[in-house]
Amino acid sequence: MTNSQDRHMTRIAIAGAAGRMGKALIESTHKNPDTALGAAIVRSGSSLIGADAGELGNVGKLGVAIVGSLAEVVDQFDVLIDFSSPLATLDNARVCAAHNKPVVIGTTGFSVAEKAELLAYQTQIPLLLSANFSTGVNLCFKLLDLAARVLGEGYDVEVYEAHHRHKVDSPSGTAVRMGEVLAKALERDLDKVAVYGREGQIGPRPADTIGFATVRGGDVVGDHTVMFMADGERVEITHKASSRLAFSNGAVRAAIWLQQQTSGLFDMQDVLGLR
Structure with missing residues (x-):
């Protein structure tokens, strides 16, 4: 049997961890044999800050404390999965671009200007946007x-x-x-x-x-x-x-794939080889 320490584990940060998708993403990340939860981010000022992220995802204690800012944990993850809000996603994309971190984005509702700013980061880091990760x-x-x-x-x-x-x-x-x-x-x-x-x-x-x-x-x-x-x-x-795990499992699969890419813009069609 292959020990999990013998293979590379993609460390995933989850933005919007307190939301429905955030909790599902914690569960999917924990259950995937090729990933580990590196960080969990909620809005600043949240009462959840400092709590164990594993308990938020209903998978038991993981030793990962919830934080209120991505900048606090830039050394603790390889890929960010962001299902938060347009403004928060833009802030997080700026941090990731500055530290060469790939980003999987499930956030919707961007304005034209916000979307343009977000897409500009594809020249610096791998971005994966999808309307649906199933x-x-x-x-x-x-x-x-x-x-x-x-x-x-x-x-x-x-x-x-x-x-x-x-x-x-x-x-x-x-x-x-x-x-x-x-x-x-x-x-x-x-x-x-x-x-x-x-x-x-x-x-x-x-x-x-x-x-x-x-x-x-x-x-x-x-x-x-x-x-x-x-x-x-x-x-x-x-x-x-029938379950948000259909989406969160796909997003985790996308994060593993995205870590192998250089700068550019991708979606789930790329991950699944459906082009």
Whole structure:
């Protein structure tokens, strides 16, 4: 049997450790035989600072104290996984760029200016951004591209997504990414053809639109369905997540892969070899 000390362990820092995804990431990092939790970061002033991160992730004491700033622990990790907030992610990216640390980013909701600043760091360090880290969802992105190209203009396209009541952005980053994949395959400009709501006497459906429907409620982890609808038939591609571990396991897998890269911008399609 190979002892864990005989192989390289990727030390992972988790930003946004107190959130739902942060806790799942602690669990995934602890359970993966090739990774170890190096640091856990929460917002400054949090009452959790100083507590053991393993207890936050429900995996027992790990001897890793929660901190309120990434700058405090720059020597304790190899790769940062950040599922925090746009401003916090930008701050953390600056720290990582200054210390040559790769960053896996699951944060959504960046403004155009914030996204531009973030992407600029790809010339200094490896960045991996993904709307969704699930292996199954990323396979769906590939299937959607194929389906859109095969079915073509004769099918109406609609994207449905459902999430828990606490989700603050709409539509989800995954749904938007699905729309981007569809628009590219169909040679459309998503900014011009996306429809995010319908109400009243709206008239017949324009043929080139891509519709989005959003549902929020309960504890739904994440459901996504894309429908291709034509006269006489309907094709649906669906993914349903039952646990956040589907996403956190993928993010940890991405962190291991990203540590081997030089500067550049990547996503889960690169990690999974789906290009």
